[in-house]
Amino acid sequence: MNPDEARVVESYGRRVVLSLPDGQRQPAEVFGKRLRVVCGDEVRVSQHAENSALQVLDVLPRKTHFTRTNSQGQAEVLAANITQLVVLMSDHPVSDPFIVDRYLAGAELGGIKALLVATKQDLGQSEEFQAHILAYQQAGYGVCNVSARDQATLHTLRQALSNEVSMLVGESGVGKSTLTNALLGTNTQRIREISESTGEGRHTTVSSILFDLPEGNAALIDSPGVRDYAPAPVNDLQVSFGWREFARYTGQCKFNNCLHLREPGCAILAAVKTGEISQRRHESYKRLVNLMRQLLPSYERH
Ligand SMILES: Nc1nc2c(ncn2[C@@H]2O[C@H](COP(=O)(O)OP(=O)(O)O)[C@@H](O)[C@H]2O)c(=O)[nH]1
Ligand SMILES: [Mg+2]
Ligand SMILES: [Zn+2]
Structure with a gap:
């Protein structure tokens, strides 16, 4: 890590706590209204004078x-x-x-x-x-x-x-x-x-x-306690990438835009029937497809 770089270890909007290259933790302020930082971000910082507050100037590209x-x-x-x-x-x-x-x-x-x-x-x-x-x-x-x-x-x-x-x-x-x-x-x-x-x-x-x-x-x-969680909006065809066990059947459905809901010749539905894919996991997949369809208007989907 460069001497002017740091990692965000806590974020409260404009106020953050940073972990500095020497391992010290220090509070800092986010400079500029449009900059958004979250826990885990790597950021560029500056300090005007020895005892002045640290400022976050920029966020380095996120790996994930x-x-x-x-x-x-x-x-x-x-x-x-x-x-x-x-x-x-x-x-x-x-x-x-x-x-x-x-x-x-x-x-x-x-x-x-x-x-x-x-x-x-x-x-x-x-x-x-x-x-x-x-x-x-x-x-x-x-x-x-x-x-x-x-x-x-x-x-x-x-x-x-x-x-x-x-x-x-x-x-x-x-x-x-x-x-x-x-x-x-x-x-x-x-x-x-x-x-x-x-x-x-x-x-x-x-x-x-x-x-x-x-x-x-x-x-x-x-992380803080939650009552519920859903991933960020994606189009309905992308939801299946969230179900790891579906990957084995890629390319085996009759239609290449199959949503594995009730289409004929669907390899996923066949696997649910034989028990190779858990019925409950598939039910959960269907619920997320429905949620994502509500979140994204149809013109954004395809
Ligand atoms: N018996 C037992 N209780 C636990 C264990 N881990 C957490 N708890 C209890 O579960 C409750 C919630 O724990 P907490 O860590 O605050 O959950 P968080 O909301 O996910 O952070 C507390 O009353 C803990 O004492 C464990 O391994 N065994
Ligand atoms: Mg907790
Ligand atoms: Zn299918």
């Missing part, structure tokens, strides 16, 4: 960007330059597999590797949960079973995190911040207290924060 559709139906970049999305799933409380699918699709569409982590292993796993995990393995995803309360369970995950810039995502309460603390060996991130009366937790992680992991050349981003 992980996006979502925001509440206005627009694409929003959540993190830049991550190499791996780590999608957390828990049985306590039960994670929604349709949200997990959309996170995995967001990674595929952003050209980012994806890994699944089943959390809170110490609390046990129902048969239904294990069936979901098996379906993800059959689709081609690696799965780590962990408990943040047992360092011995973190070994495989630590290996998967080395030499990567990983972002932890998943529904509120799935255990992202607890896992971050366990991996860092600190109590940096605040943990949600789940209210006994309502079962609802408070959102204690307000912004994505990037941490350097002690081992290897690795970084980990803890």
Whole structure:
């Protein structure tokens, strides 16, 4: 990294926290109204005088960007330059597999590797949960079973995190911040207290924060709690690229613009019928096609 370059480790609009080439973390201001920076961005900075505030002047080209559709139906970049999305799933409380699918699709569409982590292993796993995990393995995803309360369970995950810039995502309460603390060996991130009366937790992680992991050349981003997630708008034909297991059947459908919904001679529908592709994963695909059709008017689709 050049001496005038830095990495954004926290972003609050105009105010950010930077990690400087010497490893120090310092607050800075974003210069100019149009510049938008997110966690993981590499930026060019300047400082007028020894004790003046650091200013972010420019964003270096992003190698990857992980996006979502925001509440206005627009694409929003959540993190830049991550190499791996780590999608957390828990049985306590039960994670929604349709949200997990959309996170995995967001990674595929952003050209980012994806890994699944089943959390809170110490609390046990129902048969239904294990069936979901098996379906993800059959689709081609690696799965780590962990408990943040047992360092011995973190070994495989630590290996998967080395030499990567990983972002932890998943529904509120799935255990992202607890896992971050366990991996860092600190109590940096605040943990949600789940209210006994309502079962609802408070959102204690307000912004994505990037941490350097002690081992290897690795970084980990803890992200704020969410209720829902969808990738940035894409046209309906692109949605299938979010389902890794569909790739095996590329070129085998009768129509080359097949959307795998109800077309005759569809290789994907045939694979769903034989059980080679999970029925639930395909249902999830159909739901995302429908959502994307609502988000993008038809003239933008083709
Ligand atoms: N038993 C058990 N509880 C956990 C584990 N990880 C997290 N939790 C609990 O799950 C709740 C939510 O955790 P938190 O890390 O705040 O979730 P986040 O919203 O995804 O960041 C807290 O009450 C944690 O104590 C685990 O491995 N085992
Ligand atoms: Mg959290
Ligand atoms: Zn098809």
